Amino acid sequence: xxxxxxxxxxxxNLSSSASSVAVGQSFNVDFRISGLSGAADDSLSGxxxxxxxxxxxLQLTGxxxxxxxxVNQLDLAEAASFGFLGDAKASGSLIDVFGLSGNSxxxxxxxxxxxxxxxxxxxxxLAPSAGAFINLDKFDPEILFxxxxxxxxxxxxxxxxxxIAIGQNTQVPEPGTLLLLLAALPAxxxxxxxxxxxxxxxxxxxxxxxxxxxxxxxAQASKDASAPTAKAGDAISGQILEIKGQRAxxxxxxxxxxxxxxxxxxxxxxxxxxxxxKLVQGGDTLRLTNISISN
Numbered sequence: 001x002x003x004x005x006x007x008x009x010x011x012x013n014l015s016s017s018a019s020s021v022a023v024g025q026s027f028n029v030d031f032r033i034s035g036l037s038g039a040a041d042d043s044l045s046g047x048x049x050x051x052x053x054x055x056x057x058l059q060l061t062g063x064x065x066x067x068x069x070x071v072n073q074l075d076l077a078e079a080a081s082f083g084f085l086g087d088a089k090a091s092g093s094l095i096d097v098f099g100l101s102g103n104s105x106x107x108x109x110x111x112x113x114x115x116x117x118x119x120x121x122x123x124x125x126l127a128p129s130a131g132a133f134i135n136l137d138k139f140d141p142e143i144l145f146x147x148x149x150x151x152x153x154x155x156x157x158x159x160x161x162x163x164i165a166i167g168q169n170t171q172v173p174e175p176g177t178l179l180l181l182l183a184a185l186p187a188x189x190x191x192x193x194x195x196x197x198x199x200x201x202x203x204x205x206x207x208x209x210x211x212x213x214x215x216x217x218x219a220q221a222s223k224d225a226s227a228p229t230a231k232a233g234d235a236i237s238g239q240i241l242e243i244k245g246q247r248a249x250x251x252x253x254x255x256x257x258x259x260x261x262x263x264x265x266x267x268x269x270x271x272x273x274x275x276x277x278k279l280v281q282g283g284d285t286l287r288l289t290n291i292s293i294s295n
Contacts, residue, residue: 009154010035010044010145014136020165023269026061026124029134029162034115041149043108044101044118045074048144050137051095051121056264057129057166059293062122063088065099073116074101076108088121092290093264094137095121105148112148125166126293127267135161227256230279232286237276240293243268248288250275263289 010033017028031049036042053060065072065086075084086099097119101108123134137143138160147153230236230252242249246262261282266275273295277288 008035008037009156010042011156011158012136012145012160013158014134014160014162016134016162016164018164020167021125022167022169023125023128024169026122027164029121029123030117031119031121031136032115032117035156036112036114038109038112038114040109041105041147041151042153043105043112043148044145044153045103045105045108045148045150046098046100046144046146047118048098048142049096049119050140050143051097051134052093052137053090053095053123053134054129054132055090055093055291056266057125057127057132058134058164059124059126060088060090060095060121061124063097064120064122065118066120067113067116067118073112073118074099074103074108076101076103076111078103078107080104081107088119097121100146108148123164125164127166127269128168129164129166131163132166133161133163227252227254229256230258230286232279232281235276235278236288237274240266240271240273240275243271248275250288258286261285261287263287263291266291266293 013032013034015030015032017030018025021027033044036044065074065084067073072084074086075081081104082102084099084102086097088095088097099118121134125132136157138157145153145155236250236252238250238252240248241251241257243266246265247259248262248266249257249259251257260279263277270293273293275288275291275293277291279286280289281287
């Protein structure tokens, strides 16, 4: 591939490892730069980005600064290098990402490739969506790409975002489990005809099924009367028991059960998931902000 001419703007493109996934599956979004010439001050030595994503249906689970060959092009071999600094942190629907090379301009201009992946974000699908978005906020006034001479690196944007379709996760029973279920079916039919006695037989057969074939009992909203009620200003965490519109019933870690309004909509499929955030006063109700949800 021919190198770009000095003075031409480098190009940023985003791409996804998958166009569609099922709930519970993971995928990567790669950030690539191309069009670097290798001339003086025409290498990437740092960046500071804001990435927007649909936190209602996606969760950031990891990140990497390595290229496709496992090499961080901002952390090249150099005895005098002070090393690479970088991090990616999610807050709400925004991810703050930065990377800073410890290499000298001489090494970056001579050894850095002209096109490479400089960031990869890993996401997990939490709920169905026709098109979950992940976009680079190119209008962020604090967006920054730094060249090897510590100046601003001219940038153009090719693809600045991706969309992922998320479908329901339809699990197929394991063969052994399916055979046991089929073996129990005649007893279940017999139970409809013979009443309580046959029902007891069916219960005995059901008890022989593996744990993976049995449905767990739904969580009960039992309340610990001795537990203090959370109030505005408290940072809370607990388990989602029920969701109605944009309100959720949460069993707090201290045992209390409360209804709160949610800062962002949450799918009914997340009942049973762990949730945390900070309570603020919203009129005559408590509103949960800075929401984080995990399985």
